[in-house]
Amino acid sequence: MLKLQILIFFLAIGCTKKSSDDTSIKTESASEEVSSLATGTLPKNLKWLTNDKDPLFADPDAKKGGEYQDFLMSFPLTLRVVGPDSNHGYRGHILDNFMSLVGIHPNTENVIPEIATHWAYGEDKKTMYYKINPAARWSDGKPITADDFLFTLEFYRSKHIIAPWYNNHYTETVENVIKYDDHTISVSLTRPKPDLHLYANIAPFPKHYYGKIDDDFTKKYNWEIVPNSGPYIIQNIKKGKSYEIVRHKDWWAKDMHYYKNRFNVDTFKYKVIRSIDNAYVYFLKGQLDTFGIVYPQYWHEKTKGGDFAKGYINKLWFYNDAPRGAYGFYLNLAHPHLRDQNVRLGIAHALNVDKVSKTLLRGDYERQSQHYDGYGKYTNTKITARPFDLDKANEYFNKAGWTTRGPDGIRVKDGKKLSFEITYGAKHITERLAIIKEEAKRAGLELKLKILDSGAAFKNGLEKKHEISLTAWSTSLRPDYWQHYHSENANKTQTNNWSNVADKELDALIMKERESIDEKERIPLSHEIQQKLHDLSVFIPTWSIPYFREAYWRWWRLPKIPATRLSGTAFSPFDMSTGGLFWFDQDRYDETKAAMKSGKTFPETVDIVTTFRVKAGN
Amino acid sequence: MWLNPLTLKKLKRFRAIKRGYYSFVILASMVFLSLFAELFINSRALVVKYNDKFYFPTFGAIIPGTEFGLDYEYETRYRLLKEKFKEEGGKNWLIMPLVPYNAYESISREGIYPPYPPSFEFKNYFGTDTSGRDILARLVYGFRIAIWFSIVLTTLTYVVGIAIGCMMGYWAGTFDIVMQRIIEIWSNVPFLYVIMIISSVLVPNFGMLLAIMVFFGWHGMTFYMRASTYREKSREYVLAAQSLGASPVRIIFRHILPNSISIIVTFVPFAIASGITSLTALDYLGFGLPPPTPSWGELLEQGTSNMQAVWIVSSVVSMMVVVLTMVTFIGEAIREAFDPKKFSIYQ
Numbered sequence: 001m002l003k004l005q006i007l008i009f010f011l012a013i014g015c016t017k018k019s020s021d022d023t024s025i026k027t028e029s030a031s032e033e034v035s036s037l038a039t040g041t042l043p044k045n046l047k048w049l050t051n052d053k054d055p056l057f058a059d060p061d062a063k064k065g066g067e068y069q070d071f072l073m074s075f076p077l078t079l080r081v082v083g084p085d086s087n088h089g090y091r092g093h094i095l096d097n098f099m100s101l102v103g104i105h106p107n108t109e110n111v112i113p114e115i116a117t118h119w120a121y122g123e124d125k126k127t128m129y130y131k132i133n134p135a136a137r138w139s140d141g142k143p144i145t146a147d148d149f150l151f152t153l154e155f156y157r158s159k160h161i162i163a164p165w166y167n168n169h170y171t172e173t174v175e176n177v178i179k180y181d182d183h184t185i186s187v188s189l190t191r192p193k194p195d196l197h198l199y200a201n202i203a204p205f206p207k208h209y210y211g212k213i214d215d216d217f218t219k220k221y222n223w224e225i226v227p228n229s230g231p232y233i234i235q236n237i238k239k240g241k242s243y244e245i246v247r248h249k250d251w252w253a254k255d256m257h258y259y260k261n262r263f264n265v266d267t268f269k270y271k272v273i274r275s276i277d278n279a280y281v282y283f284l285k286g287q288l289d290t291f292g293i294v295y296p297q298y299w300h301e302k303t304k305g306g307d308f309a310k311g312y313i314n315k316l317w318f319y320n321d322a323p324r325g326a327y328g329f330y331l332n333l334a335h336p337h338l339r340d341q342n343v344r345l346g347i348a349h350a351l352n353v354d355k356v357s358k359t360l361l362r363g364d365y366e367r368q369s370q371h372y373d374g375y376g377k378y379t380n381t382k383i384t385a386r387p388f389d390l391d392k393a394n395e396y397f398n399k400a401g402w403t404t405r406g407p408d409g410i411r412v413k414d415g416k417k418l419s420f421e422i423t424y425g426a427k428h429i430t431e432r433l434a435i436i437k438e439e440a441k442r443a444g445l446e447l448k449l450k451i452l453d454s455g456a457a458f459k460n461g462l463e464k465k466h467e468i469s470l471t472a473w474s475t476s477l478r479p480d481y482w483q484h485y486h487s488e489n490a491n492k493t494q495t496n497n498w499s500n501v502a503d504k505e506l507d508a509l510i511m512k513e514r515e516s517i518d519e520k521e522r523i524p525l526s527h528e529i530q531q532k533l534h535d536l537s538v539f540i541p542t543w544s545i546p547y548f549r550e551a552y553w554r555w556w557r558l559p560k561i562p563a564t565r566l567s568g569t570a571f572s573p574f575d576m577s578t579g580g581l582f583w584f585d586q587d588r589y590d591e592t593k594a595a596m597k598s599g600k601t602f603p604e605t606v607d608i609v610t611t612f613r614v615k616a617g618n
Numbered sequence: 619m620w621l622n623p624l625t626l627k628k629l630k631r632f633r634a635i636k637r638g639y640y641s642f643v644i645l646a647s648m649v650f651l652s653l654f655a656e657l658f659i660n661s662r663a664l665v666v667k668y669n670d671k672f673y674f675p676t677f678g679a680i681i682p683g684t685e686f687g688l689d690y691e692y693e694t695r696y697r698l699l700k701e702k703f704k705e706e707g708g709k710n711w712l713i714m715p716l717v718p719y720n721a722y723e724s725i726s727r728e729g730i731y732p733p734y735p736p737s738f739e740f741k742n743y744f745g746t747d748t749s750g751r752d753i754l755a756r757l758v759y760g761f762r763i764a765i766w767f768s769i770v771l772t773t774l775t776y777v778v779g780i781a782i783g784c785m786m787g788y789w790a791g792t793f794d795i796v797m798q799r800i801i802e803i804w805s806n807v808p809f810l811y812v813i814m815i816i817s818s819v820l821v822p823n824f825g826m827l828l829a830i831m832v833f834f835g836w837h838g839m840t841f842y843m844r845a846s847t848y849r850e851k852s853r854e855y856v857l858a859a860q861s862l863g864a865s866p867v868r869i870i871f872r873h874i875l876p877n878s879i880s881i882i883v884t885f886v887p888f889a890i891a892s893g894i895t896s897l898t899a900l901d902y903l904g905f906g907l908p909p910p911t912p913s914w915g916e917l918l919e920q921g922t923s924n925m926q927a928v929w930i931v932s933s934v935v936s937m938m939v940v941v942l943t944m945v946t947f948i949g950e951a952i953r954e955a956f957d958p959k960k961f962s963i964y965q
Contacts, residue, residue, distance in 0.1 A: 277923045297748070300731070301926050359726040359750055390690070407679030409693050427904045431749040434910035435724045442692035449909050453818035 042180045046120040046129055051112050054105045058261040058581055059559035064247075066584020068265045068556075068573070069288050071273040075240045079225070082156075082163040083218045093245055093270070096574035097230030099253070100203040101130050101149075101187075106564035106578040107612075109477075111197050112258050114576060115144060115204070115229060125192035125517055126175070128200040132183040137252040138206045138227040146179040149187075151207035153177045160217045173199065194517045198477060204229070231263035232574055242271040245573070263580035268573055283551070290552040290571045295428075296362040299549050311602030312592055314554050319547040319613035322566045326371040327472035329422070329540040330498040334491060335467050337418070344537040345386070346396035347420075347468075350443035352388040353542050356432045361543065368541035372479045372530050374614075377519075379479075380527035383534045385541045393443040402444070411444035419446035424470040425457025433470070463493045464500060470542070471498070481510045481529050485538075499538035506532050546614065554602065555589035558582050565612040628880075631955040638951020641944035648941075649769075652762040659755045661720040663696040666712040717741055719752035721759040721912040726750055733927040745929040747920050753933055756912040761937070763907070764914060767828065768893030772886060774832045779839030780882065784870050786840065787847025794844070801837045809834040810899065817905040827907060831896065839885065846878040880956035887949035891942050898938070914938060 077085035081095045101116040111119065116130040136144035155161065156170035175188040187200040206227045214220075225234055231251045237243040245268040253259050273279040280298075283291040284307065293299050293315070307313045331338045331347065338344060357365050370383045386392075397403075402411040402418050411418040422433060430451060437447045447468075452460060461469045473484075473496075482488070487502035489495035509532065513525040533539065548569055556571075563570040564578045572579035595602065621629075633639050656676050657664065666673040668686050675681050680693040688694065697718050703710045718741055719725065725746060727734065732750035736743055744753040786794045813830055816822070822830065850856060851874065859869050894914075900906035901915025909916070914934055921931025 296731075297924060301924075355726065359724065359732060360748070362731050390692075394691070405682070405691060409680040409682070430904075430909040431747075434722070434749055434751075437910065438723055442690070444692065450821045451904065451909060452821070456819050 040178045040180065042129070042184065042186075043122070046122075048118040048120050048129075048131065049111070050118045051105075051110055052257045054108050054110055054112065054258075056258065056260070057107060057559065057561065057564050059557075059583075060261055062261040062264050062557070062559075062581075062583040063585070064264050064266065064583070065586065066265050067267045067269060068290075068571075068584070069269050069271075070290075070573075071279050071282065071288060072270050073272075073274060073276075075272050078222045079234065079237075080218065080221050082161050082166055084162055086163075090270075093574065094226075094228075094234060095203075096576065096579070097228045097232050097245075098203045098205070099229040099576055100201050101132075102197055102201055103258075103577050104198075104477075104566075105258070106566040109566075113256070114253075119197070121196060122186070122188075124188075125196070126190070126200070127186050127188040128196055129186045130184070132185065133253075134183055135252050136229065138209075138229060139233050139248055140206075140209075140227040142206065142208055142227070144204060144206075144229060145182045146185045147182075148204040148207045149177050149185050149202055150179055151210070152202055152204045155205055155210065155213055158213045158217070160213050160215045162218055174202075177202070192517050194519065194522065195478060230574060230576065231259075231580065232268070240272065242269065244269050259576075263574070264583035265573070265580075286553060289556060290550055292548065292569065293551050294545060294547075294549045296360070296364050298551075299364070300362060303551055308551070309601075309604050311604050312554055312596060313551050314605040315549070315551050315607070316558070316562060316570055317547060317549045317606070317608040318563050318567070318570060319610050320563065320565060320567050321546070321612045321614050322374065322568070323475045323477060324368065324374040324544045324546070325472045325475045326373070326539065326541070327368060327544060328371070328470070328542045330461070330466075330469045330471060331538050331540070332464060332466055332468065332498065333500045333502075333538065334464060335420070337416075338420070338467070340400045341537065342396045342400035343402070343418075346393045346400065346402075346443070347445065348386040348537050348540050349389045349393035349396065350440045350445045351436050351540055352439035353385070353436065353540075354388055355439060356435050357543060360432055360435065365543040365545055368544045370530055370534055370541055371484070371539045372526070373541070373544060374546075375477075375479050375526075377523050378526045380530040382527075383530055386537070388439070390443055393445070397444065405444050408446075409441060409444060410446045417446055418444060419448065420467045421448045421450050422468045422470055423450045423452060423457055423460055423466040425452055425454035427451065429470065461498050462495070464491070464498070466498070469498055479526060481526075482514050485529075485533060486510050501536065501538050503532075503536065506536075554592055554605070555585050556582055557585045557588070561611050562607070562609060628955050632951055635951040635954060638947045638949075638954075641947040642951075645941070645944045645948065648761070649765055652758065652765065655758050655762055656715075658715050659717040659719070659721075659752075659758055660715045661696060661718060661723055663700070663712040663714055666696070666699075666710075668710050668712075670709070717743065717752060717754055719755050721751065721755040722910055724750035725752070733924065733930060735927075736929050744933045745927070747917065747930055748924060748927070753917065753930060756917060757914070757933060757937055759912040760914045760917065761941070763824075763911065764894045764897050765890075765941075767824065767897055768890045771828055771831055771835070771893045772889045774828070775836050775889070776839055776882065776886075778832065778836040780843050780875075782836070783840040783843025784847050784874065787844040788851060788866060788870060788874070790848070797840070801840055804834075804837050807834060810896070813900060814903065814905045817900075821908045822906075824907060827897075827900075831893075838889070839882070842881050842885070843878065846881055847874055850874045850877050883956055884949070884953045887945045887952060891945040891949075894938075894941070894945075 072090055076088050076090050079094060080086045081091055081098075099114045101114060102111050102119055103114045104110070105112045113133070115132055115136050117133045118131040120129040122129065132144060132146065134143070138144060153170060153174065153176070156166045159167065161167075173189060175190045178186045178188070180186070187202060189196070189200055193199050209227050223237065223239070231254070232245045232247055235244050235246045247263065247266050251263070254263070273282060279288060280291060280302070282288045293303055299315075299317070303313075303315060308315065329351070331344055333339050353367060357363060357367065367385050369385050370380070372379055397411060397418070402413050404412055406412045406417065424433065430449065433447070433449050437449060440447050457469070458471075460466055461471060483496040485497060485499070485501050485506060487504075487507050489497035490500045490502040506529065509525060509529050513522055513529060516522050516525065548567070550570055552571065558570055559581050563581065567578040571582055574580065594600075656662075660676060662675040664674070664676055666675060666686070673681060675694070675696070682692065683690040683694045686694055686699060688699070696712060696714060700712050700714060703712060724732070725734070725742075726732070732746050733748050734740070734742060734746040734750065736745040742752050742754070744757065746752055747756065782797065786797050812834055813827075816830060817827075847870075856869060856873055859873055864872075897906055898913070898915040898918065901913040902919045903915070904919070906915055907913060914937070917930060917934040921927075921934055924930060
């Protein structure tokens with residue numbers, strides 16, 4: 001037993017540390033089922049739109065070629081993009097290479113063409129019409145036609161794909177797809193929605209490849225490479241070890257307005273490296289080309305001196321401006337003590353989020369002001385997070401009747417301690433919570449840290465078993481209040497109302513906002529809802545990172561403005577909206593390699609780009 | 619003296635093996651001292667004299683700041699109080715322990731960020747970790763938890779393992795065969811993985827982790843005890859005892875166990891070392907005791923991912939090496955002392 005344990009122990013040292021601040025889930029409303037697949041006649045008076053006027057963001061000097069080495073924390077369990085095991089971190093490597101009808105310009109947020117050249121909004125405010133680009137081709141050379149879109153709807157509705165969310169979304173949100181001719185279609189939703197182009201939009205799958213979807217779908221397509229419409233396709237799969245993603249040399253859209261000079265790298269090589277620490281060593285040795293260094297320890301400590309000082313590796317700090325996931329503490333109102341608003345307000349003033357920011361995070365992270373930060377006009381900028389304030393915490397706790405302190409300094413009432421469990425699912429958060437826990441003691445509040453595996457932590461929240469949960473939600477372009485705060489989703493499992501808020505007034509506001517399609521009405525309603533949520537103090541916001549930071553070997557080149565407003569990284573390889581801006585510079589590669597041999601150095605390069613920076617509190 | 623002369627002889631031999639003996643003395647005193655770690659490493663003062671009244675805050679309930687004329691109700695911050703007393707220059711004074719930090723509080727200093735390097739000025743003799751907590755404090759409290767965890771774990775697994783092993787050897791027959799099969803199956807359960815699975819769903823505390831580890835680790839000693847019981851059982855002195863009408867309990871406790879003691883004793887130090895490494899491994903992977911409990915595994919994890927702050931990894935690794943080497947020395951010495959053959963000739 002001893003030998004075994006020592007062996008396991010040493011194996012363990014080389015093991016993975018996977019961190020994720022992010023979990024996501026979506027729910028949609030119910031409505032009656034409706035018929036689908038049809039052909040019809042195009043309404044008259046359609047106003048066809050297109051967009052080739054928005055500024056370009058790729059660099060005209062970009063060259064094609066080169067190889068880019070990157071790593072996977074774990075190997076995907078399947079190449080399918082729907083069905084069991086498909087929702088893994090690297091699904092984007094495949095899914096991003098399936099283009100949609102239209103996309104979003106990452107700087108202006110205007111609609112831009114992808115597979116469709118033109119689009120039109122229907123009068124019913126729930127239908128969009130599209131003209132498919134006749135040049136659009138699958139990677140096997142077959143044309144993309146209206147039939148592929150009809151097929152895709154059928155595909156997503158099929159029980160055989162074993163993907164209930166898609167089944168549900170494509171019956172209850174998307175009503176139907178209508179084919180007018182081979183290159184003209186419409187997509188309708190079940191009810192009117194603002195920003196229609198975000199919802200009545202489909203990324204098609206090839207009908208000629210799949211044929212009919214049968215009950216063997218999930219098995220049959222586990223490791224099949226499906227013809228796609230995007231710039232790259234996966235190849236050379238060594239299961240459990242590595243794969244490559246290779247550029248289509250004659251991608252049909254390569255000379256289109258918004259895609260020119262983008263998607264330059266020939267081959268992306270991915271191999272499994274199970275630990276961030278090991279991956280960083282690979283990077284320093286030049287076996288990985290870029291590395292995310294957003295954590296303060298990386299940016300300030302680990303990337304000093306060495307090849308950074310010699311200018312072989314460059315650093316980039318880029319401020320972006322995208323809606324941010326709400327990252328913070330969700331207080332579960334089903335807990336008898338948390339039901340008291342004064343207790344919640346007391347807790348909000350007893351969590352020293354700022355101390356963590358100032359010490360551990362080196363003042364690099366900003367405090368989120370509320371749940372709905374970063375939604376532009378939709379965000380109520382008058383709201384700011386409640387600061388750590390012991391006097392106020394005392395006042396609120398006393399008001400709630402928690403006036404006496406026990407021998408350990410924790411408040412007691414009726415023989416019960418003022419003590420809550422914080423559930424979370426990411427190991428690197430522990431050190432932050434450790435500080436918050438110690439500080440909260442001063443307010444007479446005890447916090448117990450309960451770290452679970454990220455899946456278990458998420459499940460725990462969905463089942464509403466938490467007392468306080470520290471979670472981040474992924475986000476969409478517009479705030480969605482219904483799923484998080486409507487009483488319809490309170491006190492039942494598998495919904496996203498993790499605070500179990502059930503407030504009649506709030507319900508009314510949310511429904512009003514949800515049903516309105518007029519921006520002028522929705523914005524003030526949004527502000528009102530946010531104020532109400534702030535007053536209820538059911539969510540205590542924590543940190544947001546309004547930027548990304550990366551290190552890269554100097555032979556990788558970026559445009560003058562290295563990324564876009566909505567970018568999450570400057571080295572996004574496939575994303576149709578923000579990706580593929582960087583390129584490999586052979587001359588610089590040779591120059592750098594020679595310099596490394598001869599000991600010649602270059603000036604240290606640290607770029608801080610604030611083009612899209614938003615002032616704090618906005 | 620109630621020990622029999624043979625045992626005394628063995629102990630004498632153990633004392634004669636200097637390396638093992640001194641390791642034992644040092645380790646035993648470390649374990650003993652760790653029980654009173656609060657007196658050496660603590661953020662609470664040892665003695666406070668305030669307005670002609672003495673306070674001893676080390677153990678017991680917290681003393682709120684209001685008690686010393688401060689304006690807060692939470693626990694007195696003694697380091698600040700000390701400075702305040704100094705500034706006032708009155709009759710009030712207090713004595714802080716050698717290391718005036720506990721294992722949980724994170725220290726922040728203006729302008730620089732943790733981890734702070736070792737410093738005599740601030741009395742962070744081993745530096746701080748990435749959250750600004752004193753490493754020496756975390757090492758010592760982590761040691762206390764790990765060693766006591768390991769001692770209790772070893773005791774429990776041995777009680778269960780020895781009992782079942784003796785029963786198997788003594789009763790033999792069907793019971794033996796059935797238990798053998800059960801143990802074979804049980805020993806194939808990948809024990810660390812099971813703990814990981816359990817603790818990813820619920821967060822174990824000290825007692826629960828102990829229970830889980832005993833539940834999956836009790837079989838370690840059974841087969842040794844079974845074999846040794848079999849061997850002793852067929853000896854004449856056991857037959858003699860049986861023919862005199864001694865009960866099985868008496869035979870096992872008075873005759874068989876004392877003659878098998880050398881096997882048990884030889885394994886103990888290694889079992890303790892293995893208990894420490896298991897707990898450290900689990901904490902390293904984040905499946906051990908709930909944070910922010912001080913632990914070597916957690917420090918090791920921080921150290922390996924923050925190699926630039928070399929004082930973290932070096933202090934925890936040296937501490938582990940020292941403790942585990944001492945345990946090994948003790949184990950070696952015990953084995954040698956309890957070996958009936960004084961000299962072995964290998965051919």
